[in-house]
Structure formats: structure tokens, C-alpha cells
Amino acid sequence: xxxxxxxxxxxxxxxxxxxxxxxxxxxxxxxxxxxxxxxxxxxxxxxxxxxxxxxxxxxxxxxxxxxxxxxxxxxxxxxxxxxxxxxxxxxxxxxxxxxxxxxxxxxxxxxxxxxxxxxxxxxxx
Numbered sequence: 001x002x003x004x005x006x007x008x009x010x011x012x013x014x015x016x017x018x019x020x021x022x023x024x025x026x027x028x029x030x031x032x033x034x035x036x037x038x039x040x041x042x043x044x045x046x047x048x049x050x051x052x053x054x055x056x057x058x059x060x061x062x063x064x065x066x067x068x069x070x071x072x073x074x075x076x077x078x079x080x081x082x083x084x085x086x087x088x089x090x091x092x093x094x095x096x097x098x099x100x101x102x103x104x105x106x107x108x109x110x111x112x113x114x115x116x117x118x119x120x121x122x123x124x125x
Contacts, residue, residue, distance in 0.1 A: 002052070005048065005051050005052040006052040006053075008048055008052075009045070009048035009049045009051075009052040009053075012041075012044055012045050012048050013045055013049075015041075016041050016042070016045055016071075017071060019041065020071050020072075020074075020075065020081075021071070021074055021075065021078045021081065022078075023079075023080065024080045024081065034087075035086075035090050038087060038090045038091050038094070039090055039094040040094075041091075042068070042090070042091045042092075042094040042095040042098065043094040043095070043097055043098040043101070044098065045064070045095055045098060046061070046064065046094065046095035046096060046097060046098020046099045046100075046101070046102070047098035047099070047101050047102050048098070049061075049064060049098075049099070049102075050098055050099040050100075050101070050102025050103060051102045051105070051106075054102075054106060057099060057102065057103060060099075061095070061096060061099040064092075064095050064096075064099070065092045065095065065096070068088060068091045068092050068095060069088055069092070071091075072084070072087055072088045072091070
């Protein structure tokens with residue numbers, strides 16, 4: 001299962017990288033608007049990486065923010081693209097939200113797996 005989740009995370013990262021640096025005409029468009037598209041893409045990336053790298057979630061989240069900044073700066077050299085601080089902020093914040101959702105999902109799953117605590121105090125007196 002871990003290999004599948006990691007593969008999905010890296011495929012999402014590759015798709016986001018292509019959409020960010022590729023030709024504008026090949027980028028998918030939706031009715032969400034630019035900020036909505038960015039938010040959806042990066043919340044999914046954060047969620048996928050948060051689930052894929054559970055034990056190093058904080059380190060991976062920090063690396064993700066740095067790499068999102070690098071990806072935004074690389075747009076200076078991509079024809080037809082532009083780097084914007086607003087895009088970086090939306091991307092980084094929603095990726096961190098995805099990591100937080102992954103942590104919350106892990107916490108919920110661990111609570112349900114543990115089940116209700118059974119206590120034994122002995123026979124009633």
C-alpha cells in the first residue's frame with residue numbers, strides 16, 4: 001500500500017510540475033479559477049505526500065514549501081509563464097493544509113483502529 005500511495009504522490013507532483021512549467025495551452029483549466037485550481041492541485045499533493053511519508057511528515061512538508069517556491073521561481077524562465085507571490089502563498093498554504101488533513105486522517109484512523117478502551121476493575125462489590 002505504501003508503494004502505491006508514494007507512486008500516486010509522485011505522479012501528482014509530476015503533473016503539477018508539468019502544469020506549472022509546461023506550455024499554457026496544455027494546462028488543464030476548470031471553472032474554479034486560477035486560485036481554485038492551484039488550491040485543489042496542491043491540497044491533493046500535500047494530502048498524498050502526507051499519507052505517503054507519515055513518519056517524516058514535517059520534514060516533507062518543509063521540503064514541499066521550499067520546492068513550491070523553487071517551482072514558482074522557475075516560471076521566470078518558462079515561456080508564457082509568470083511567477084507570482086500570490087500563487088506561491090496559495091500553493092504553499094494549501095499544500096500544508098493537505099499535510100494537516102493527512103495528519104488528521106491518521107489520527108482518526110488510529111482512534112478507530114484502537115477501538116474503545118476496555119477496562120477491568122474486577123467484580124463489583
